Amino acid sequence: xxxxxxxxxxxxxxxxxxxxxxxxxxxxxxxxxxxxxxxxxxxxxxxxxxxxxxxxxxxxxxxxxxxxxxxxxxxxxxxxxxxxxxxxxxxxxxxxxxxxxxxxxxxxxxxxxxxxxxxxxxxxxxxxxxxxxxxxxxxxxxxxxxxxxxxxxxxxxxxxxxxxxxxxxxxxxxxxxxxxxxxxxxxxxxxxxxxxxxxxxxxxxxxxxxxxxxxxxxxxxxxxxxxxxxxxxxxxxxxxxxxxxxxxxxxxxxxxxxxxxxxxxxxxxxxxxxxxxxxxxxxxxxxxxxxxxxxxxxxxxxxxxxx
Ligand SMILES: Cc1cc2nc3c(=O)[nH]c(=O)nc-3n(C[C@H](O)[C@H](O)[C@H](O)COP(=O)(O)OP(=O)(O)OC[C@H]3O[C@@H](n4cnc5c(N)ncnc54)[C@H](O)[C@@H]3O)c2cc1C
Numbered sequence: 325x326x327x328x329x330x331x332x333x334x335x336x337x338x339x340x341x342x343x344x345x346x347x348x349x350x351x352x353x354x355x356x357x358x359x360x361x362x363x364x365x366x367x368x369x370x371x372x373x374x375x376x377x378x379x380x381x382x383x384x385x386x387x388x389x390x391x392x393x394x395x396x397x398x399x400x401x402x403x404x405x406x407x408x409x410x411x412x413x414x415x416x417x418x419x420x421x422x423x424x425x426x427x428x429x430x431x432x433x434x435x436x437x438x439x440x441x442x443x444x445x446x447x448x449x450x451x452x453x454x455x456x457x458x459x460x461x462x463x464x465x466x467x468x469x470x471x472x473x474x475x476x477x478x479x480x481x482x483x484x485x486x487x488x489x490x491x492x493x494x495x496x497x498x499x500x501x502x503x504x505x506x507x508x509x510x511x512x513x514x515x516x517x518x519x520x521x522x523x524x525x526x527x528x529x530x531x532x533x534x535x536x537x538x539x540x541x542x543x544x545x546x547x548x549x550x551x552x553x554x555x556x557x558x559x560x561x562x563x564x565x566x567x568x569x570x571x572x573x574x575x576x577x578x579x580x581x582x583x584x585x586x587x588x589x590x591x592x593x594x595x596x597x598x599x600x601x602x603x604x605x606x607x608x609x610x611x612x613x614x615x616x617x618x619x620x621x622x623x624x625x626x627x628x629x630x631x
Contacts (some may be wrong), residue, residue: 331428331429331430332357332429332430332431333357333358333359333403333429333430333431333432334351334356334357334358334431334432334433334622335351335356335357335358335431335432335433335434335435335618335622336355336358336359336361336419336421336423336431336433336434336435337359337360337435337437338361338362338402338409338412338421338434338435338436338437338438338563338565339349339361339362339363339392339436339437339438339439339562339563339595340346340361340362340366340389340437341362341366341367341389341437341595341596341607341615342366342388342392342595342604342605342607342608343353343437343594343595343596343606343607343610344360344362344403344435344437344594344595344606344611345360345392345393345608345611346392346608346611346615347435347437347611347612347614347615347618348360348396348399348402348592348608348611348615349395349399349615350611350615350616350619351394351402351613351618351619352396352398352399352401352527353399354615354619356401356423356540356618356619356622357400357401358385358402358403358602359402359403359404359405359421359429359431360396360402360403360404360405361405361407361408361409361421361423361487362404362405362406362407363408363409363410363626364406365545365562366385366439367388367439367440367441367442367562367596367602368385368455368464368604369385369386369455370454370572371385371455371458371464372384372455372456374388374464374604375440375463375464375465375467375468375541376463376464376603376604376605377603377604378540378604378605379485383444388604393469394620397455397596401554402609405423405425405427406426407423407424408424409421409422409423409563409565410422410423410424410450410570412434412565412568412569414569414588414590414591416459417430418430418431418433418434418566418590419431419432419433419434419590419591421434422572428506432590432622432625433590433591433592433618433622434590434591434592434619435584435592435593435594435610435611435614435618436565436566436571436578436586436592436593436594436596436597437562437593437594437597437607437611437614438561438562438563438566438590438595438597439562439563439595439597439607440559440560440561440562440576440596440597440602441559441560441561441562442460442557442558442559443480443556443558443559443560444557445477445479445555445557447527447528447530447580448528448529448530449529449530449531449532450530452530452534452535453530453532453535453537453553455537456529456532456535456536456553457532457535457536457537457551457552457553458476458530458537458552458587458588459552459553459554460554460555460556460557461602461603462487462490462491462493462494462554464603465552465554465556465630466491466493466494467494468552469494469551469552470494470495471494471495471496471497472495472497472550472551472552473493473495473497473498473499473538473548473549473550473551474491474497474498474499474550474551474552474553474554475498475499475500475501475527475548475550475552475553476488476491476498476499476500476501476553476555476614477500477501477502477527477553477555477556477559478500478502478503478508478555478557479527479553479555479556479557480503480556480557480558480559481553481556481557481558481559481600482507483503483556484500484501484502484503484556484557485500485503485507485511485514485522487521487554487556488500488520489514489547491554492518492520496518496520497550498517498520498521499520499521499522499523499548499550500520500521500522500523501519501523501525501526501527501540501542501548502521502524502525502526502527502542503522503524503542504524507522509605513553514596516571517567522542523542523546523548524544525542525543525544525545525546526542526543527541527542527543527553528541528542528543529541530553537550537551537552538550538551540553543574544589549550556607558576559576561576561597562596563579566578566582566586566591566593566597569586569591570588571586571587571588571593572586577597577598577599577600578593578597578598579598580592580593580594580598581598582612582625583613583614583617583620584598584610584613584617585617592614592617592618593614594607594610594611594613594614595607595610595611596609603607613623
């Protein structure tokens with residue numbers, strides 16, 4: 325993409341996933357000077373296919389990004405830096421961003437589209453299977469495993485039993501692994517009625533064939549044949565920039581209003597980092613909403629300059 329000579333922008337967007345890219349398209353079409361900085365580690369880049377995106381169901385995540393970047397290149401006021409933002413300073417006039425490429429551009433407004441990161445447990449074989457047959461979201465990957473045997477492991481944003489109850493709509497052949505917390509009466513009744521098995525031993529190793537799960541070996545020595553593993557893992561921000569800037573947090577998420585404004589004036593946030601609904605299409609819509617709010621703020625600035 326063509327980069328303007330000036331290092332001054334209306335907006336710097338940090339993060340080039342669905343949220344950042346769609347915000348940059350809207351702002352580029354509004355003829356704003358935008359710099360999009362991206363480290364290139366989109367959360368689903370490990371996945372072979374992306375599901376549930378209207379008109380792009382089953383597309384590879386890389387193909388979506390490629391098309392987005394090609395389309396973004398049509399807008400000459402948008403620059404792209406494949407670089408990590410390592411620091412952001414706020415001043416009375418805006419934001420100064422330090423990139424690992426060595427440049428330090430400034431902008432009036434900032435959009436954090438930095439995503440969330442999955443804190444994966446250290447399990448032999450998990451990294452190879454992640455996104456191929458080890459998953460996090462039933463809405464993204466449940467259809468592909470319908471009626472097939474799966475293992476479920478907890479320890480993250482929700483319990484393994486909650487995740488198993490959700491997955492029961494897709495398959496009944498479920499073994500919950502590593503669940504040691506005491507069960508409520510309702511959970512015990514549900515487990516009995518559903519036939520879902522619980523093993524207190526956590527997963528020690530994922531046996532896979534080129535990332536495709538064949539079985540899981542448990543700490544106790546048992547081996548469970550299955551075609552996929554679903555994890556509930558802890559989530560953290562994809563970048564600590566929001567916290568370093570002093571943005572108010574809501575648990576692991578950045579607190580943002582209906583227009584994606586954070587508590588720091590001039591700083592907006594969009595995508596996975598502001599919501600618990602983690603889907604590419606939702607992140608893209610969040611980026612659009614933030615971009616419109618950002619442009620509204622720039623319009624107010626432009627009007628003030630003329631009166
Ligand atoms: C295994 C898996 C499979 C999934 N499958 C699906 C699916 O099938 N369908 C679906 O709809 N959703 C799926 N998701 C969810 C989807 O990945 C997210 O909802 C989506 O990626 C969020 O988009 P985003 O733009 O908010 O963040 P991301 O796509 O994560 O993009 C954030 C970007 O910001 C960059 N960044 C972060 N910090 C910095 C920094 N300091 N400087 C520069 N750049 C930075 C990152 O490198 C990254 O490129 C899946 C998630 C996982 C984990």
